[in-house]
Amino acid sequence: MNSTKNxxxxxxxxxxxxxxxxxxxxxxxxxxxxxxxxxxxSTLAKVKPPxxxxxxxxxxxxxxxxxxxDIDVEDSQVTSKSFVFCVYSDENKGSYKLxxxxxxxxxxxxxxxxxxxxxxxxxxTVTYVSKENTNTYYYKKVKEIQxxxxxKQADKQIANENKHNDTYGDYNNVQINxxxxxxxxxxxxNPIGNQGENGFVDYYILELSxxxxxxxxDKETDMVYLTAGMV
Amino acid sequence: xxxxxxRTSKTNKKLAVRVFMxxxxxxxxxxxxxxxxxFTNNKLIEGGINGLSDANGIFEIGAVGTNGKYxxxxxxxxxxxxxxxxxxxxxxxxxVVTQNGSEIKWMMNDQSNMENNQxxxxxxxxxxxxxxxxxxVYAKQTTHLTVNLNLEMTLYNRLVKDVTDIxxxxxxxxxxxxxxxxxxxxxxxxEECTDGVYSKLIGDNGxxxxxxxxxxKAYRVDIYWVWPYVADQxxxxxxxxxxxxxxxxxxxxxxxxxxxxxFKSNSEYFFFEEITDIQSVVDNxxxxxxxxxxxxxxxxxxxxxxxxADQEIGSKVAYIKLTLTAD
Numbered sequence: 127m128n129s130t131k132n133x134x135x136x137x138x139x140x141x142x143x144x145x146x147x148x149x150x151x152x153x154x155x156x157x158x159x160x161x162x163x164x165x166x167x168s169t170l171a172k173v174k175p176p177x178x179x180x181x182x183x184x185x186x187x188x189x190x191x192x193x194x195x196d197i198d199v200e201d202s203q204v205t206s207k208s209f210v211f212c213v214y215s216d217e218n219k220g221s222y223k224l225x226x227x228x229x230x231x232x233x234x235x236x237x238x239x240x241x242x243x244x245x246x247x248x249x250x251t252v253t254y255v256s257k258e259n260t261n262t263y264y265y266k267k268v269k270e271i272q273x274x275x276x277x278k279q280a281d282k283q284i285a286n287e288n289k290h291n292d293t294y295g296d297y298n299n300v301q302i303n304x305x306x307x308x309x310x311x312x313x314x315x316n317p318i319g320n321q322g323e324n325g326f327v328d329y330y331i332l333e334l335s336x337x338x339x340x341x342x343x344d345k346e347t348d349m350v351y352l353t354a355g356m357v
Numbered sequence: 358x359x360x361x362x363x364r365t366s367k368t369n370k371k372l373a374v375r376v377f378m379x380x381x382x383x384x385x386x387x388x389x390x391x392x393x394x395x396f397t398n399n400k401l402i403e404g405g406i407n408g409l410s411d412a413n414g415i416f417e418i419g420a421v422g423t424n425g426k427y428x429x430x431x432x433x434x435x436x437x438x439x440x441x442x443x444x445x446x447x448x449x450x451x452x453v454v455t456q457n458g459s460e461i462k463w464m465m466n467d468q469s470n471m472e473n474n475q476x477x478x479x480x481x482x483x484x485x486x487x488x489x490x491x492x493x494v495y496a497k498q499t500t501h502l503t504v505n506l507n508l509e510m511t512l513y514n515r516l517v518k519d520v521t522d523i524x525x526x527x528x529x530x531x532x533x534x535x536x537x538x539x540x541x542x543x544x545x546x547x548e549e550c551t552d553g554v555y556s557k558l559i560g561d562n563g564x565x566x567x568x569x570x571x572x573x574k575a576y577r578v579d580i581y582w583v584w585p586y587v588a589d590q591x592x593x594x595x596x597x598x599x600x601x602x603x604x605x606x607x608x609x610x611x612x613x614x615x616x617x618x619x620f621k622s623n624s625e626y627f628f629f630e631e632i633t634d635i636q637s638v639v640d641n642x643x644x645x646x647x648x649x650x651x652x653x654x655x656x657x658x659x660x661x662x663x664x665x666a667d668q669e670i671g672s673k674v675a676y677i678k679l680t681l682t683a684d
Contacts, residue, residue, distance in 0.1 A: 140373060165418045165455040165683040167436070167492065169463035170427040170513075171471035174481030176671040 177215055179222055179354050184210040184254030184263050186327050191257045194350065197334065199232070199341035206335035210241060210252040210265045213354045214327040221314035224271065224330070225353040227306045230284050231346045234334045236309065240268040240318070241329040252331055267331050273311035283307070306349070314357045415498045418683045419454030419575065420491065422466030425473040430517045431678055432525040436461035442495065444575045452575055454495050455683075463492065463681065471582065471679065482544075482677075484667045485586035489550075491579050492681060496570035504683050506578075507563035508546055511678040512537060535625070536673055539666045542619075542626030543584055544677070550581035555608050558615050563682075583608060588627070588663035591616040594645040599656075617643055620659075629665035632658050 183191035192211050198204070213222065226236055243265055244250055250264035277288040285305040294300055317326035332352070419436060436453035443449055453464045465474035469491035472479035479486075494504055512531035518524055531537065548557035548564055557564070559580065568576060585591055586605060593600055595607040609616060617639055620627055624635045632638055638655045645651060 164458065165416070166458075166460035166680055167418055167420065167455060167463040168431060168433045168460055168678050168680040169425045169465060169471060169473060169490075170431040171425075171473050171677045171679060172427055172481035173671060173674045173677060174479075174483040175675075176483075176668055 177220055177356060179213065179215050179356055181352055181354055182212045182214055182327075183257075184212070184252070184265065184329070185256050185261075186212055186214055187257060192352075194334075198343060199336055199338075200343050202338050205338050206333055208252045208267075208331050208333045210254050210263075210329060210331055211352060212327050212329045214325065215317070216325040220356050221316045222354050222356050223314055224273075224311045225351075225355065226273075226309040226332075227351040227353070228309075229306050229348045230303045231348050232336070232341065233283055234336055234348070235283075236350075237333045237335070238271045238273070238311070239331040239333065240271060241265045241331040242268050243329060265329055265331060267333075271311045271315075271330075272313075273309055276308040276310060278307055306351075415496070415500060416502055416504060416570075416683075417454040417456065417495045417497065418504075418681065419452040419493050419495050420464040420469065421450045421452060421493070422464035422469065423475050424462055425465045425470070426475055426477060427473055427676060428462050429519045430513070430526060430676060431462070432460075432520050432527075433462045434459045436464070439495070442493075442573065442575045444493065444577055446577055450493070450575065452493055452495060454493075460680070463490075463679075469579075471677075482584055483671065484543075484584050487581070487583035489579050489581055490679075491577060493575035493577055494566050494568075494570070494683070495575045496572055498570075499572045500570060502566070502568055502570045504566040505563055506566060507682045508559055508580075509680045509682065510537075510540055510544070511680065512540060512674045513676040513678065514673065515675040517676060531674060533673075536669065538626045539629070540670050540674060540677065542623070543666060543670060545583050545585070545616075547581045547583070553606055553608060554610055555581060555583060556610065556613060566683075588659050592620070592639065592642050592659065594643075597645045597647065599646050627666065628659070628662035629669055630662055632662055 181189045181192075183189060183193075189211070192209060194207075194209060197207050213224070224238060226238065228234075228236060239251075241252070243263060245264065246266075247253075247264055249266050251267050252265045254263045254265065255261075256263065277285045279286045284302055285307045289308055290298075290300070290305060293306055315328070317328055319327045319329065332350075419439070437456040439452045439454055441449045442452045453461070455461050465471075467474060467476075469489055470477060471488060471490065472482050472486060494502070496502060513526060513529045514531055517526045517529045520526060545555070546559040547555040548559060549555065566576070566578060570576060585608060587603075589597075589600055589603075590605060590608045593607060595611050597607075600607060620639045621636050624632065628635075638658060641650065641652050641655045642659055646653075646656070
């Protein structure tokens, strides 16, 4: 009798436990959800890789092939010499500026022109023989690039003191013609030779000219630097 | 009697085992429902057991616009669109909000983006890029609501592909600590921005949204991101000739030393290589280039290491996933 009572009590307890657990679990779920549920929202941004701006020779070849070489200034028939170079990048965005720096031993006049490739040999200013495939490429002047010297003495093709520290720092024992002149084009250039996904190649012609008669091939040399920088 | 008692005891044991099994089954069923919901965001269980928790949530976060340009590369779910939701600014918006605890796509538009909204012609963020990101806290009850918001960046390399059932691009996540630290120090988020002057840097502890909110109303929050062009913008005084000559602006108020303090205490987030004696280097550059004590070498060290860090980020990180977490 007692045993049957206990048995019933046990059954009741078990059923109660079962129900209580079930209720507890169902109640716990929303509460658990309440505490653990974070709201999360994401977006993906692309990072633009740094643009590498390069200077090259004709036919987008390595800049090592830009060769000013020897210039014969005593030939009375010729008063200028032109070279082709290019600015290129694998990216097609951004604008840049050109900088020319040169020493002033020889009184050359430096000019840079926008250039374009042409198949017509007759209208070409510059002929470039590829060092990679020996093909010949022709380039013609399009328009002179406007620019200005940053440190030129008025009326003289010689540098003033403005950029001395940038070039030589504290060192002052510098011969005046070894003080480079810095020239920059006035307004930033948007890439012209856009090749879409492949970036761009812009061609330029650097022209060195001189007045005939007052120059001699007496072993004078000048250093010429071309720089292109993103702005 | 003894036999009977023994039989009853056996029956009770059997019953206990059964009850125990029932309890286990219940636990397993409930857990599976939660897990199922958590990972798959399956709409079938909406309104079910998991739906109960949703009903009890008092807010969601959401945004207005369309999918970002690169969302196909990111494992995230579509949010739930709520139409004509009134905002605290008096307008009504179609809001795409979080649901069921899943990570959803943050909608972008012309005003709110990281140069990744549809139609944006930018091919990615870079030093100098900046913008606004907008999101809404959507109240599901009228109450006093406090929400802690955090931003987290996940870096991906260039090998990412479209996310599919078998590819979530997790193998493309960049785990390198140095790169993660540098990205955190170079792409900055602020709570406020007025006329190009940023304030209230959002750090590791995030920031809070706290307001008396009305049911079914969306509360707009704007945050501002900037990838400074150069370190000068954070350290040199506003009128310094280096800034003026280069036509760049300081992006913090002159009295705001938050970033320079971090330059000193957590320099690994900002500079590619360790700068010797960073404390005095930073203090010296802060004086500005017009100050007679200003040492150009210090300025060059800061600039060089900052730029190298930018270079490192730009050349190795292809995509950045920005996740906003609210709880």
